[in-house]
Amino acid sequence: MAAAQKKRAERVLSFRMRIGLTMILVMLLLLGGRLFHVQGLDPAGHAQAAVSERLRSVPLPAHRGDILDAEGRVLATSVDRYDIVADQQVVDDFVRLDETTGLREEVPVQTGIAELSEIVDLDTEELTDLIIGDSRYSVVTRSLTPEQSQQVLDLEIPGLYAEPVSERSYPSGSVAGSIIGFMGADGPLEGIEAAQDEALSGSDGERIFEVGGDGVRIPIATFEELPAEDGQDVRLTIDQDLQWFAQEAIAKKANQYNAAWGNATVVDMSSGEILAMADSETVDPASPGETEELFRRPLALTQDFEPGSTGKAITFAMALEEGTLNPTDGFTVDNRYEVDGQTISDATRHPTLDMTAAGIFARSYNTGTVMIGGEIPEETRYDYMRRVGLGEPLNIGLGTEANSVLRPPEEWDARQHLTTQFGQGYTTSVLHNLQAFQTMTNGGVDVPLRLVDAYIDADGTEHPVESEPGERIFSEETSEEMLRMFEGVVDYGTGTEAAVSGYRVGGKSGIAEAAGASGGFDGHTQSFIGMAPLEDPKYLVAVTVHRPQGYWRDWEVTDTFREIMSYVLSSYDEAPTGAESEAYDGFEGENQDQPW
Amino acid sequence: MSAEPQPIAPASRGSLARSLSFPTRTDDATSPERSMSPMLRALPKLRQRQKGLIAGIIAVLAVALTIVLAVNIHVANSQYTVVELQNEYRVLSQSNQALTEEVQHLESPQALSSAAVGLGMVMPAEAGALDLADGEVTGAAEPADSGDRPSSFVAAPPAPGGDAAAPLNVSETVTGAPSGILGGGALNTLIEAPSGQNEDQTSAGTQDQFSPTELNGGTIPAPSFD
Numbered sequence: 001m002a003a004a005q006k007k008r009a010e011r012v013l014s015f016r017m018r019i020g021l022t023m024i025l026v027m028l029l030l031l032g033g034r035l036f037h038v039q040g041l042d043p044a045g046h047a048q049a050a051v052s053e054r055l056r057s058v059p060l061p062a063h064r065g066d067i068l069d070a071e072g073r074v075l076a077t078s079v080d081r082y083d084i085v086a087d088q089q090v091v092d093d094f095v096r097l098d099e100t101t102g103l104r105e106e107v108p109v110q111t112g113i114a115e116l117s118e119i120v121d122l123d124t125e126e127l128t129d130l131i132i133g134d135s136r137y138s139v140v141t142r143s144l145t146p147e148q149s150q151q152v153l154d155l156e157i158p159g160l161y162a163e164p165v166s167e168r169s170y171p172s173g174s175v176a177g178s179i180i181g182f183m184g185a186d187g188p189l190e191g192i193e194a195a196q197d198e199a200l201s202g203s204d205g206e207r208i209f210e211v212g213g214d215g216v217r218i219p220i221a222t223f224e225e226l227p228a229e230d231g232q233d234v235r236l237t238i239d240q241d242l243q244w245f246a247q248e249a250i251a252k253k254a255n256q257y258n259a260a261w262g263n264a265t266v267v268d269m270s271s272g273e274i275l276a277m278a279d280s281e282t283v284d285p286a287s288p289g290e291t292e293e294l295f296r297r298p299l300a301l302t303q304d305f306e307p308g309s310t311g312k313a314i315t316f317a318m319a320l321e322e323g324t325l326n327p328t329d330g331f332t333v334d335n336r337y338e339v340d341g342q343t344i345s346d347a348t349r350h351p352t353l354d355m356t357a358a359g360i361f362a363r364s365y366n367t368g369t370v371m372i373g374g375e376i377p378e379e380t381r382y383d384y385m386r387r388v389g390l391g392e393p394l395n396i397g398l399g400t401e402a403n404s405v406l407r408p409p410e411e412w413d414a415r416q417h418l419t420t421q422f423g424q425g426y427t428t429s430v431l432h433n434l435q436a437f438q439t440m441t442n443g444g445v446d447v448p449l450r451l452v453d454a455y456i457d458a459d460g461t462e463h464p465v466e467s468e469p470g471e472r473i474f475s476e477e478t479s480e481e482m483l484r485m486f487e488g489v490v491d492y493g494t495g496t497e498a499a500v501s502g503y504r505v506g507g508k509s510g511i512a513e514a515a516g517a518s519g520g521f522d523g524h525t526q527s528f529i530g531m532a533p534l535e536d537p538k539y540l541v542a543v544t545v546h547r548p549q550g551y552w553r554d555w556e557v558t559d560t561f562r563e564i565m566s567y568v569l570s571s572y573d574e575a576p577t578g579a580e581s582e583a584y585d586g587f588e589g590e591n592q593d594q595p596w
Numbered sequence: 597m598s599a600e601p602q603p604i605a606p607a608s609r610g611s612l613a614r615s616l617s618f619p620t621r622t623d624d625a626t627s628p629e630r631s632m633s634p635m636l637r638a639l640p641k642l643r644q645r646q647k648g649l650i651a652g653i654i655a656v657l658a659v660a661l662t663i664v665l666a667v668n669i670h671v672a673n674s675q676y677t678v679v680e681l682q683n684e685y686r687v688l689s690q691s692n693q694a695l696t697e698e699v700q701h702l703e704s705p706q707a708l709s710s711a712a713v714g715l716g717m718v719m720p721a722e723a724g725a726l727d728l729a730d731g732e733v734t735g736a737a738e739p740a741d742s743g744d745r746p747s748s749f750v751a752a753p754p755a756p757g758g759d760a761a762a763p764l765n766v767s768e769t770v771t772g773a774p775s776g777i778l779g780g781g782a783l784n785t786l787i788e789a790p791s792g793q794n795e796d797q798t799s800a801g802t803q804d805q806f807s808p809t810e811l812n813g814g815t816i817p818a819p820s821f822d
Contacts (some may be wrong), residue, residue: 074700079693145756148692171700173753199698219671242706246751249750284751501722504733576725 026576050515053223054210061166061456063232067180067192069240070453071277071522076193076285079169082149082162084140088133107196112157119151120144127363131160143167174284174291175244175576178298179236179277179398179451182285190297192234192451195399199455202231206376230458237273237453242266244566247279250543253560257548260523263299267434267540269531270448271467275539275568276397302404302428305525305546307433309364309494310511311423315373316485317440318363318384320478324375327358327481337367342415344370347511348596359586361485362493364509364596366422374422374545378409381420384562387473388436388446390428396451402429424512434542437529440482441537444474468487483534488583492592493527497558500566502576504534509558514547523547526555532565535579539568697756706752719744 038046057585067076072559078433091109098105110124113131117124120141130140130302132174140160144152149162169181175200181191210221213368214349217223246264254262262280279299283291294302335357337348346365352360360368365506373381385391391406409417419425428436454464474482488505489495494509505532508531527544531537541564543557570578659707699708721744 073703077700079697145694169756170699171697171753171756172704173706174750175705212727217675219675241705244709245749248747252747255749280749282750284753286753469714502725570723576734578732 017404034220054207056211056406058207059070060205060207060228062204062228063230065200067210068235070236071239072235073240074094075176075240076168076170078166080146081143081165081167082146083142083165084144084149084152085161085163086131086140088131088135088138089542090160094156094158096156097533100114100464111302112155113429115155115167116152119148127165132510140464141595151446159168170285174239174282175240175247176281177285178240178279178296179238181312182283191398192236193496195397196234196385199234200231203229231454234452235454235456237275237451239275242568242571243276243278246276246564249560249563250278251280253545253557257545257550257555259545260547261294261299262429262545264563265300265434265542266568267438267449269537269540270440271437271443272449273453274449295398301398302399304403304405304427304429305514306512307423307428308525310422310433310508310510310527310529312361312364312369313440313508314385314388314436315421317474317478317482318381319372319376320481322376322380325357326370327356327485328448328514329357331355331357331368331371333360333365333368335367337370339370339374339418342416342418347561350596353594354588356585356588358485358488358584362488362586364494370418378417382409388425388439390436391430394431394435396431396449397451400450402430402431404432405440423463423510430544435527439473441531442478444477444479445470445472482571483537484582486531487581488586491581492586495558497556498528498534498561500529500562500569502578503532503534503569504579505565507531507561511552524552526557528557528561530561530565532569533574533577534575540576541565541568694756701753701756704753706750710748710752713745718742719746
């Protein structure tokens with residue numbers, strides 16, 4: 001009996017073992033099959049799939065370069081900001097630790113929202129709309145500082161996240177705003193931001209690594225980092241303080257005459273560097289939409305107008321250069337002058353005067369100018385005007401080109417060969433005027449105006465932009481004579497208000513009619529372009545006011561010129577010399593005090 | 597049995613056991629068993645060496661395991677340190693950035709101008725220059741006009757983070773908190789024992805030193821959070 005029992009037990013055991021063995025074999029077969037499938041059929045594909053499942057690639061955004069002023073002060077920079085985003089499905093009442101009591105307290109979501117409204121600039125109703133709902137992604141507020149965003153996160157409202165964004169910051173607001181330009185949602189739109197985008201933006205890098213199932217990086221697995229190449233800083237020739245001063249000064253002037261716009265531009269004579277380019281109203285790059293479209297780009301570039309009497313300087317300079325004129329040559333000047341069937345008249349009804357060429361220039365008489373310019377053939381005059389830059393676009397590296405319209409002599413009408421001599425019948429921008437004046441006063445050499453001083457790599461290496469070698473257009477002698485003629489304007493001519501005590505200052509005033517949208521003239525452009533110190537001219541300042549309101553004889557921009565020029569001279573440590581004027585006599589004979 | 601008696605013990609005869617050899621003094625130079633004796637002696641020696649090897653392998657394994665473990669722990673710890681340092685770096689660079697922004701804001705011409713006006717400064721009038729070499733004065737210096745403030749057509753930039761609300765006013769929170777034994781203030785007092793300095797103040801001070809707002813109608817000031 002015992003033996004039979006034992007036998008049966010053995011049989012049962014062996015039966016169970018067989019079942020177990022079969023099951024193990026089936027499993028082994030399954031695993032073997034799977035192994036064969038994975039390893040035998042398309043092993044590379046599976047390995048690849050596994051790797052790409054683990055691989056993560058994170059872009060490393062390049063730091064956008066700063067825009068600096070001539071002294072290295074920051075005009076535009078990139079800062080870290082956070083967008084607060086709500087996952088509305090997660091937002092709910094919550095529990096948090098009360099720090100003062102050390103107890104965990106139940107906080108209704110409305111309390112959290114009320115606390116949030118104290119941090120962000122939104123009231124509780126707006127916030128409730130943005131936070132309560134079913135959306136998985138709702139932007140609550142944009143561009144909070146890291147500090148603010150931390151305060152928001154410290155509220156511990158569930159479902160509220162901070163997304164990092166990089167934002168442009170303009171510490172000086174609208175100082176040089178139109179030059180710096182601004183960014184749109186998809187990239188730079190205007191100014192240096194757009195024109196120098198290539199240098200500023202650099203190139204993004206990438207970081208590749210493997211993560212485990214829990215999303216944590218596997219420390220010993222693939223790790224590649226392609227470092228981002230940060231953008232270069234762009235240093236401008238603009239002086240932030242001077243720019244601000246000029247903006248204030250020109251805004252005051254434009255405001256005084258209720259003008260359409262005003263512009264004041266300062267140029268370093270020998271290098272062609274633009275030190276300030278100020279408009280009566282300037283865009284704030286942080287919120288460009290709030291400014292009228294006209295003021296979103298530099299007016300010195302975008303606006304061209306008839307220059308008026310400042311254009312006489314070119315006529316006088318070419319007459320001196322061609323040898324048809326000496327500054328002290330005598331002319332008998334009436335207030336009307338008939339030539340080629342056209343009548344040219346002066347702005348004032350002055351008596352007939354025996355004047356020198358310098359006197360005609362100082363008092364800005366059209367009649368005398370035509371007598372002088374008439375000596376020079378049309379073609380030669382046109383040629384000189386083109387050589388000082390009129391009639392062709394002018395580029396200072398800002399994306400937009402300044403325009404000037406000057407028709408060739410064949411296309412001039414019956415009067416244009418006369419009017420072009422005193423700054424009418426063609427248009428120029430402020431920069432064209434400055435470029436022409438620079439050529440005349442910089443020893444006769446034309447040095448192109450520019451705005452970018454240097455590119456600075458992320459590691460601090462500077463790549464200065466060299467001044468292009470200038471082209472000689474007038475002789476040194478002509479330039480010297482022109483300087484003394486310009487001095488006459490400030491000494492006893494139309495620009496006496498421009499004088500800066502202690503310095504020798506020269507310049508030329510101009511007033512021209514402004515063409516209306518529907519043809520004809522319906523306004524004026526008043527301007528003054530001057531330079532100092534005349535012993536060794538260093539700075540050019542142009543002040544232009546477009547469509548001032550009121551009576552033309554009341555308009556005066558020379559006081560704004562004096563304000564800016566005094567600031568320039570004192571802030572650039574130009575010591576006053578108190579030197580005597582070297583202006584030519586304006587009138588023939590002893591009496592230099594003649595009626596206007 | 598008449599033959600020369602064999603030195604081998606009879607016990608080994610007829611069995612598979614190896615014959616034992618007893619080295620004798622007489623034939624130790626000529627006996628063939630002489631060459632086998634070192635082999636027999638080498639066996640325990642060999643066994644001794646194996647023991648050392650196993651112990652060595654185990655030790656190496658243990659050391660290797662420990663090293664791997666240590667490296668892993670170190671890597672894991674380093675990951676935490678890296679994250680920690682990265683956070684620290686982020687916080688520091690952001691606070692640095694915030695301070696830089698503030699400096700840049702204060703350096704802006706508008707901020708400088710309004711700060712100057714705040715100090716009572718005015719626009720300069722005509723300046724004269726004194727030549728140190730010959731003592732000559734150039735230009736006619738004039739006193740500045742006390743009313744000639746710089747204009748402010750150019751809008752001042754907003755202060756960085758200017759949209760932020762004013763820092764939380766602690767006193768408001770205290771006013772809003774329930775008073776009495778259930779209030780946060782009372783709990784605060786319970787949790788944080790008054791410091792020695794506090795005691796000194798109470799013992800030295802009289803009630804006159806508390807302002808009416810602090811007392812808020814009572815005889816002793818409400819506990820505060822600071």
